[in-house]
Amino acid sequence: MLRSVTEFLFSSAGSTMSVKKIADTLTSNGKKISVHTVESYLESLTESYIFNKVSRYNIKGKQYLETGEKYYATDVTMRCTLLGRKNIDVGHILENIVYLELIRRGYKVYIGKIGETEIDFIAENKEGKEYYQVAYTTRSDDTLNRELTPLQKTNDHYSKYILIMDLDPIVDYDGIKKINVLDWLLNKNY
DSSP: OHHHHHHHHHHTTTSOBOHHHHHHHHHHTTOOOOHHHHHHHHHHHHHTTSEEEEEEEETTTTEEEEEEEEEEESOTHHHHHHHTTTTOOHHHHHHHHHHHHHHHTTOEEEEEEETTEEEEEEEEETTEEEEEEEOSOOOSHHHHHHHHHHHHTTOSOSEEEEEESSOOOOEEETTEEEEEHHHHHHOTTO
């Protein structure tokens, strides 16, 4: 069961989840497990630094939320070791890498909730906040609008970024910078 929970977390890294959702999914796949057991395994996996739990923060209400957290792998290569190359979601792996870099740079990181939309990361340090959306590509208008909308709703003047794999020049959408993630990873001055 521990392996099943671990595989579930690796395959769902970057997705909002709850203990009940994990238990229900595994049970529906024929692996009956209690919410209490899943909770115990999640606690052990985070205490052993295999996964990091990231809480959600309501930007408008300025409060931490008790549900809908995300889990990110401390080492994304462990995912490939356990799951192989099946069902690779490059976007979620990219999001996991950005999370790890924000932590490495000394930020406290939260998932942002603003109305019905979500901001991938609120990164906070003594100098203030930064907001990040992560997408493999924003070449379609629908994807670009999906990534821009929550950032536009924040109504504050903190730095806002969309990090992408597209090899496009930096674009500024009324203060929201769209940057290639590799450039961002190599230059901490963004």
